[in-house]
Amino acid sequence: MKPIEGQRLDWAPLALLAAVGVAALALIGSPSTWVTLTIAGLAMGLLIFIMASGLTLVFGLMDVMNFAHGLFIAIGAYLAVSTLRLFSAAAGADSFLANLAAVMPAMLAAMLVAGLLGWFFERVIIRPVYGQHLKQILITTGGMIVAEQLIHVFWGPDLQPLARPASLRGAFIIGDMAIEKYRLIAVAIGLVVFAGMMLLLNRTKIGLLIRAGVENKEMVEAMGYRIRRLFVGVFVAGSALAGLGGALWGMYQESVTVHIGANMMVLMFIVIIIGGLGSIGGCFAGALLVGLVANYVGYLAPKVALGSNILLMVLVLLWRPQGLYPVSKT
Amino acid sequence: MAENLLELSGVHTHIAQYHILQGVEFAVPRGELTMLLGRNGAGKTTTLRTILGLWRASAGTIRFESADITQRETPDIANLGIAYVPESMGIFAGLTVQENLVLAARNGAPAGERLERIFRFFPPIKTFWHLPAGLLSGGQKQMLAISRAIVEPRKLILIDEPTKGLAPAIINNLIEAFAELKQTDTTILMVEQNFHAARSLGDSVAVMDSGRIVHTGRMAELAANEALQTKLLGLSLETHQ
Missing domain, CATH: 3.40.50.300 (P-loop containing nucleotide triphosphate hydrolases)
Structure with missing residues (x-):
């Protein structure tokens, strides 16, 4: 398919990101501190994007409010703990390739199990409550509570350490800047996931169907496509991505608790609302904005850091009530 | 009869x-x-x-x-x-004109005599082929909605x-x-x-x-x-x- 001629990118949200960065540089004063905070913000934002992208598509495509999305994050993180223990020799080796041989199975296991759990969750929990928002909130919240208790059964109630392999620890020192290796890796993985999703959505027929379904699922069905199958696929893929995000986030924090996913839910909802419900581009821009603001404000005014993202959401919605990149609903 | x-x-x-x-x-x-x-x-x-x-x-x-x-x-x-053109037209505003027709053509990309006939019936479809459908006028959106219905034999x-x-x-x-x-x-x-x-x-x-x-x-x-x-x-x- 040819590139879309005549379709102009809306630069305003990206300009906002740049403006936030420039304003932060002026307020922070020190370029090296600013670079460190910016890389940390981008890494945090891209990890949130990986976790939240499935949530926004699930809401956009089928109007499902899944308050249990954090479950897949938690499962991904715990799977990373178990897999890295299993490959502890490779994880502890002083070789990048050996470390990779431990991290890759951890990420794959997180995605596979979270995806399978997503398939089960859609069939058992979500399917009976299509179109019923209140019931969706209640039953997915209930599902989350049950799942957290099951995690206690399998992994215990205590905090689980999740040490990063040797070659993912430490920082690159450039002048007086210290840039953590793992944050750069998180940025790289986040950008690869974003690029992959954009390619899928814009260059394949399945992607076209997802975009069309987010706008008007009834019309997609009237054209002869089974939107339900598409939705199951999106739900499973979104769950797998949340699992991947959980594994990466666990390694980012170097520890995992049963609440790792639930703790991210507020941030993820802020991101998908800021971005525009159902919009992957919006989710990307919103996640970067949230990540950067959280890090800049955390440095500049730690006492208001907790509420900074809520304030950010209010300001963005005052500017664009439908989000940064709203999805047309027909 | x-x-x-x-x-x-x-x-x-x-x-x-x-x-x-x-x-x-x-x-x-x-x-x-x-x-x-x-x-x-x-x-x-x-x-x-x-x-x-x-x-x-x-x-x-x-x-x-x-x-x-x-x-x-x-x-x-x-x-x-059976094809359906709803009163609201049901076009996908965020998709291009071309993408709207690609989705409607279940048996392969829209091409050949049928596509030529659509262009003949509704010249704006060809003119705005790569434009997001949401930017079309009301009449052009209706042309697109009907084109989707006839892009394949129904x-x-x-x-x-x-x-x-x-x-x-x-x-x-x-x-x-x-x-x-x-x-x-x-x-x-x-x-x-x-x-x-x-x-x-x-x-x-x-x-x-x-x-x-x-x-x-x-x-x-x-x-x-x-x-x-x-x-x-x-x-x-x-x-x-």
Whole structure:
């Protein structure tokens, strides 16, 4: 398919990101501190994007409010703990390739199990409550509570350490800047996931169907496509991505608790609302904005850091009530 | 007399607590353009949506090529060769014109004689091929919605008020396109409030009132009978031109 001629990118949200960065540089004063905070913000934002992208598509495509999305994050993180223990020799080796041989199975296991759990969750929990928002909130919240208790059964109630392999620890020192290796890796993985999703959505027929379904699922069905199958696929893929995000986030924090996913839910909802419900581009821009603001404000005014993202959401919605990149609903 | 492609028999449809269709009975002859007329709220749109399974019939039977499709899922019904152009047009605003047609063409990318015919019927489709459909004007969106329905051979096209809200010049353009489409033996069931368009295009007609069919016959006969028009529709066709 040819590139879309005549379709102009809306630069305003990206300009906002740049403006936030420039304003932060002026307020922070020190370029090296600013670079460190910016890389940390981008890494945090891209990890949130990986976790939240499935949530926004699930809401956009089928109007499902899944308050249990954090479950897949938690499962991904715990799977990373178990897999890295299993490959502890490779994880502890002083070789990048050996470390990779431990991290890759951890990420794959997180995605596979979270995806399978997503398939089960859609069939058992979500399917009976299509179109019923209140019931969706209640039953997915209930599902989350049950799942957290099951995690206690399998992994215990205590905090689980999740040490990063040797070659993912430490920082690159450039002048007086210290840039953590793992944050750069998180940025790289986040950008690869974003690029992959954009390619899928814009260059394949399945992607076209997802975009069309987010706008008007009834019309997609009237054209002869089974939107339900598409939705199951999106739900499973979104769950797998949340699992991947959980594994990466666990390694980012170097520890995992049963609440790792639930703790991210507020941030993820802020991101998908800021971005525009159902919009992957919006989710990307919103996640970067949230990540950067959280890090800049955390440095500049730690006492208001907790509420900074809520304030950010209010300001963005005052500017664009439908989000940064709203999805047309027909 | 042409054989019937679609037959509705005693069809009832409930939407929430409302009993909208109350025993709809009529047939759509193969190869003809059947007009479904009636006052606002008579149940015309509900009839189209019930045929396509977007709203489920609570009683009665809908037969397409003699097969009972009453309880089938919408995608199954559409895949029998039925296209739908809703009143809202249902275009995907964030997708380009090309992408809208790619989705509508189930059996491969839109190409060849059919695509050329669409470009001939509706030149703006070619002009704005790579433009997001949401940027088209109302008339151009309607052209795109109809193009999606005819991008592949269909046995039946359900069209809901295609001329609604459009400028007279565009309405004439659409009437010409439908007139040419009729020559291809495509069967069409069209809801229409523009009686000039209805009279120009309709072969047969069914008139609805309060969820029931109150008249069926040839469009030419209804167009010639002002008293019947007044009785069935409240106003004559001439008044509506």
